[in-house]
Amino acid sequence: MAQITLDNLAHSYLADPASEDDWALKELNHTWEDGAAYALLGASGCGKSTLLNIISGLLMPSRGRILFGEQDVTFAPTAERNIAQVFQFPVVYDTMTVRDNLAFPLRNRGHDEAYVAERVGEIARMIGMEEVLNRKARGLTADAKQKISLGRGMVRKDVNALLFDEPLTVIDPHMKWELRTQLKQLHHDFGHTMIYVTHDQTEALTFADKVVVMHDGRVVQIGTPEELFERPEHTFVGYFIGSPGMNLIPARVEGNRAYIDGAELALAHGYGAVSGRVALGVRPEYARLSATEGLPVKVRRVEDVGRHKIVRAEFFGSEINVIAGEGDEIGADMTRVAFDPAHVNVYADDWRVSPEEAA
Numbered sequence: 001m002a003q004i005t006l007d008n009l010a011h012s013y014l015a016d017p018a019s020e021d022d023w024a025l026k027e028l029n030h031t032w033e034d035g036a037a038y039a040l041l042g043a044s045g046c047g048k049s050t051l052l053n054i055i056s057g058l059l060m061p062s063r064g065r066i067l068f069g070e071q072d073v074t075f076a077p078t079a080e081r082n083i084a085q086v087f088q089f090p091v092v093y094d095t096m097t098v099r100d101n102l103a104f105p106l107r108n109r110g111h112d113e114a115y116v117a118e119r120v121g122e123i124a125r126m127i128g129m130e131e132v133l134n135r136k137a138r139g140l141t142a143d144a145k146q147k148i149s150l151g152r153g154m155v156r157k158d159v160n161a162l163l164f165d166e167p168l169t170v171i172d173p174h175m176k177w178e179l180r181t182q183l184k185q186l187h188h189d190f191g192h193t194m195i196y197v198t199h200d201q202t203e204a205l206t207f208a209d210k211v212v213v214m215h216d217g218r219v220v221q222i223g224t225p226e227e228l229f230e231r232p233e234h235t236f237v238g239y240f241i242g243s244p245g246m247n248l249i250p251a252r253v254e255g256n257r258a259y260i261d262g263a264e265l266a267l268a269h270g271y272g273a274v275s276g277r278v279a280l281g282v283r284p285e286y287a288r289l290s291a292t293e294g295l296p297v298k299v300r301r302v303e304d305v306g307r308h309k310i311v312r313a314e315f316f317g318s319e320i321n322v323i324a325g326e327g328d329e330i331g332a333d334m335t336r337v338a339f340d341p342a343h344v345n346v347y348a349d350d351w352r353v354s355p356e357e358a359a
C-alpha cells in the first residue's frame, strides 16, 4: 500500500494549451493517504478518467509529478506501478473457472498454491461466490462476472492501490447496494488505498472516507461526506451533493447581516467585505416554512417522497426548496421561510467565504 502524491499535476490533450479551458485537468496538489478509500465524483466530462488514467499510468501528464510513497512513477508504465484495476465492464477469462479467475493475479506473482487456495476462499466468501468456484465463467450473468472482476481486483494484498472506474455500471440496481457495502467491508478488512470513480453521489458517499469532487477539470473539494454536506467549498458541491441540492440565494453581505432584495437576515458569523457575485447557500434540510417567522415565500408544490416532503417554493423571484417532515402539514398560512443561521454559508464567485472568526 502506498501514499499517492500528486504534485503540480495538470493535463491538456492539446499540444499547445493556451487558455484555462484547454486543460482537461487543472493544476492539482494533493496527497492521498495510505489506506484510505477515496471516491472521485463529478459529472460526465469533468476530468475523472483523465486523473485516474494518470494515476494508473495509461496517460502521461503534461505537467507535474506523481509519487507512490517516495517513488516518482510519473513516467512508469502501468505494469510497474503495482496497482489493481476494476473497470466498468467485466474483464474475466471465460474459459477459466471462477476459482482460476480469482487465483490468476496471485499465480502470476508466483504465490504458492496453499496461499492461493486460502486467499481465493476468503475472497469468494466475501463476494458470495463460494458455490460457483468450479464453474466456468462463460455463461455467468454480467453481475456475476463483474463480481469476479471485483474479487480479482482485491485478491492481492500487496498492491499500491486499487482503482475502480465506475465498477457498478452493469450491476443490477438491487445488487449495487449489496456490492457497495461489501467493498466498504473489504476496504475495512484489508486496508487498501482505494480510488473509486463515479458520477453517482450515493455511491461516492456510501463508499468513501473522503470524496474528491471534480468540476470542469478542477478538484473543487476533498472532504468527508459530512464536510461536503455541511460546508460545500464551492457552489457546485452544494448543488451536486444533496437531493435536492443546496439553495443558492443572491444576496449582499455586510458584517453579520445579509440583504436579499432589501430584506434583512441575521447571519451566525461576521464576514469581512464580501465582493464579487455573492450568494447565500442553504441546504433544503436547514430551511423551514413558518406562519410567523422568516422572509416571505410562496409555496408552489409539495412532493411527498416517503421519508419527507420536498416543498418547491418561490422566494424573491427564484425557486427555493425546503425539506419538511413526513408528518408536517403545509398549511396555506405557511408564507414565510426561516433558515438555521448556523447552516448558512456565504459564497463569492462560487467559492465559500470563511467567516471572520474562523478565518
Ligand SMILES: Nc1ncnc2c1ncn2[C@@H]1O[C@H](COP(=O)(O)OP(=O)(O)OP(=O)(O)O)[C@@H](O)[C@H]1O
Binding pocket: 013, 024, 042, 043, 044, 045, 046, 047, 048, 049, 050, 051, 199
Ligand atoms: N483522448 C482525449 N483527447 C482529447 N480530449 C479528451 C480525451 N479524453 C478526454 N478528453 C476531454 O477531456 C475532458 C475530461 O474528460 P474525462 O474523460 O477525463 O472526463 P470524465 O469525468 O471521466 O467523464 P466521463 O464520466 O464521461 O468518462 C473532456 O472535456 C473530454 O472531452
